[in-house]
Amino acid sequence: MQLIFEKSVVNGRRALTLPEMNIAEYKLPEYREEIDLPEVAEIDVVRHYTGLSKLAHGVDDGFYPLGSCTMKYNPKLNEAVAAFEGFTAIHPTQPKETVRGWTDALNMLSDYLCEITGMDAITLQPAAGAHGEFTGMQLIKAYHKYNKDFGRKQILVPDSAHGTNPASANMCGFEIVTVPSNSEGGVDIEALKTLVCEKTAGLMLTNPNTVGLFDRNITEICEIVHKAGGLMYYDGANLNAVMGICRPGDMGFDVVHLNLHKTFSAPHGGGGPGCGPVGCKKALCKFLPLGVYGSKLPKDTASKSIGKVKSFGGNFLVALRSAVYIVTLGADGLLDASELAVLNANYLLALLKDKYPVAYDRICMHEFVLTAENIKHETGVSALDISKALLDFGIHPPTMYFPLIVHEALMFEPTETESKETLEYAADAMLKIYDKLYTNPQELHDAPISTAIGRVDEVQAARHPVLKYNK
Amino acid sequence: MKFLKTHEWIDVNGKKAKVGVSDYAQEQLGDIVFVNLPEIGTEVVIGKAYTDIESVKAVSEVFAGCSGKVVAVNEELLDAPEKINEAPYDSWIAEIEFTKLQDDLMDEAEYKSYVESQQ
Numbered sequence: 001m002q003l004i005f006e007k008s009v010v011n012g013r014r015a016l017t018l019p020e021m022n023i024a025e026y027k028l029p030e031y032r033e034e035i036d037l038p039e040v041a042e043i044d045v046v047r048h049y050t051g052l053s054k055l056a057h058g059v060d061d062g063f064y065p066l067g068s069c070t071m072k073y074n075p076k077l078n079e080a081v082a083a084f085e086g087f088t089a090i091h092p093t094q095p096k097e098t099v100r101g102w103t104d105a106l107n108m109l110s111d112y113l114c115e116i117t118g119m120d121a122i123t124l125q126p127a128a129g130a131h132g133e134f135t136g137m138q139l140i141k142a143y144h145k146y147n148k149d150f151g152r153k154q155i156l157v158p159d160s161a162h163g164t165n166p167a168s169a170n171m172c173g174f175e176i177v178t179v180p181s182n183s184e185g186g187v188d189i190e191a192l193k194t195l196v197c198e199k200t201a202g203l204m205l206t207n208p209n210t211v212g213l214f215d216r217n218i219t220e221i222c223e224i225v226h227k228a229g230g231l232m233y234y235d236g237a238n239l240n241a242v243m244g245i246c247r248p249g250d251m252g253f254d255v256v257h258l259n260l261h262k263t264f265s266a267p268h269g270g271g272g273p274g275c276g277p278v279g280c281k282k283a284l285c286k287f288l289p290l291g292v293y294g295s296k297l298p299k300d301t302a303s304k305s306i307g308k309v310k311s312f313g314g315n316f317l318v319a320l321r322s323a324v325y326i327v328t329l330g331a332d333g334l335l336d337a338s339e340l341a342v343l344n345a346n347y348l349l350a351l352l353k354d355k356y357p358v359a360y361d362r363i364c365m366h367e368f369v370l371t372a373e374n375i376k377h378e379t380g381v382s383a384l385d386i387s388k389a390l391l392d393f394g395i396h397p398p399t400m401y402f403p404l405i406v407h408e409a410l411m412f413e414p415t416e417t418e419s420k421e422t423l424e425y426a427a428d429a430m431l432k433i434y435d436k437l438y439t440n441p442q443e444l445h446d447a448p449i450s451t452a453i454g455r456v457d458e459v460q461a462a463r464h465p466v467l468k469y470n471k
Numbered sequence: 472m473k474f475l476k477t478h479e480w481i482d483v484n485g486k487k488a489k490v491g492v493s494d495y496a497q498e499q500l501g502d503i504v505f506v507n508l509p510e511i512g513t514e515v516v517i518g519k520a521y522t523d524i525e526s527v528k529a530v531s532e533v534f535a536g537c538s539g540k541v542v543a544v545n546e547e548l549l550d551a552p553e554k555i556n557e558a559p560y561d562s563w564i565a566e567i568e569f570t571k572l573q574d575d576l577m578d579e580a581e582y583k584s585y586v587e588s589q590q
Contacts, residue, residue, distance in 0.1 A: 163530070377590070404531070459502040459553075462502075462504035462505070463504050463552065
């Protein structure tokens with residue numbers, strides 16, 4: 001497919017015509033004459049982007065079991081409400097009494113998210129999950145500083161954690177200490193005991209963790225960290241497994257971030273806008289960013305604020321979609337969603353595990369991790385090859401090579417919104433691929449063959465990226 | 472040349488040591504696309520990563536097997552990270568003036584059986 005730049009063949013062709021100016025032309029001092037923007041007609045722009053959209057694969061196109069990302073269906077009702085004029089045609093500096101719907105929605109969502117997570121207050125400002133992690137880490141930093149506990153400079157992070165965890169803590173000036181996993185994929189308790197000390201600021205944990213297992217020792221883990229004077233941070237990436245079943249606040253966590261695009265069905269919009277709310281327990285509420293919503297906020301909320309992390313209420317229309325999702329499902333519906341997410345993952349796992357080895361052979365939560373390590377050893381076919389082959393079945397690949405503690409990892413998260421038939425179709429595709437491992441591995445190395453672009457040269461792309469169009 | 476359980480090698484020469492990653496490590500990582508060379512003067516501590524390398528699969532931390540200070544880096548790897556895949560034992564990442572070596576370093580035979588036990 002041609003680039004939009006390559007479709008620009010006639011100088012001066014425009015997608016729209018502006019009326020003649022009735023003021024004198026003003027030349028920008030920094031204006032670059034040679035800037036080479038594409039010049040095409042409106043129909044060319046429309047066809048270009050419609051064409052691109054046909055080459056993409058989203059949740060609306062087919063199965064998307066990308067582990068740890070919770071690619072659930074985004075109900076169109078969310079979109080309909082987010083398009084209401086009362087929400088789109090307002091401005092955050094309008095007098096408060098003229099935007100009651102806006103503040104009501106933010107208060108309602110904040111209350112619900114506090115109830116779901118067991119937190120006392122929540123900020124909706126962070127623009128995405130990693131931004132939420134950064135905000136949460138700032139809260140922990142502010143807490144220790146407020147208590148004049150200046151030596152707490154270390155954040156403990158399990159070796160199975162999302163890469164954003166150590167990155168966020170590091171950006172806040174913390175030193176990272178890695179906690180090894182035990183044979184069940186959970187936190188190694190004995191190792192944790194030796195790692196906590198007077199320098200411990202906190203532990204960042206995902207539960208269920210990134211291998212899709214609930215850490216059975218969670219209360220003991222929290223106790224160890226709290227006794228050492230540290231705080232517990234909950235990475236909400238996997239909350240979809242436990243809504244209405246258990247709450248991070250009750251497990252012992254002090255700070256929580258959520259990914260509304262995962263658990264609460266806001267779109268995964270190619271880099272944004274997003275919303276990564278951060279909730280905390282009472283002792284930390286005073287440090288929250290200014291502009292906290294909710295009907296039952298502790299009195300000192302944001303009184304010692306770390307400052308704003310985003311303008312106004314954050315990305316309101318994203319938050320609104322999640323508010324619609326929550327009221328549509330209700331408390332029973334959210335519980336159903338989590339239970340079905342776990343059931344779906346276990347069903348798919350049961351269909352696959354006789355052929356593909358499981359990294360940790362236990363009843364899983366909402367996702368599970370297979371390992372193609374032996375397959376690669378025996379046949380030369382890698383996790384990457386298997387993933388690429390799935391594309392030819394119209395299925396988006398699972399997450400590959402993550403978590404890092406599992407070699408040749410394939411991490412599937414079907415979510416609750418997929419039917420039994422879809423799961424069976426995916427399992428059947430995986431079994432067909434399995435048969436080819438031993439009969440025709442070359443076909444798998446060559447996959448995909450049905451997509452617009454076949455196997456891309458990832459090495460060349462990473463070593464010599466072409467980031468600029470040159471004629 | 473000695474080896475670490477985390478699949479790096481260390482080649483001691485007097486008070487200095489060159490460090491890199493093992494053949495098994497490069498095999499597991501796959502095609503390496505970027506080596507984040509440490510700055511000269513960086514303090515290196517036993518048990519703590521001194522840098523990281525990026526492959527098409529992931530970014531991985533790298534350990535040195537000694538404590539000390541970085542005195543030289545292999546700048547050739549900036550433009551040709553694939554050298555680690557092609558010749559892991561010739562492709563040193565950093566040279567370290569060390570004050571202490573890690574106690575549990577393995578020799579080649581020990582490392583070989585360690586790798587086999589991991590598979």
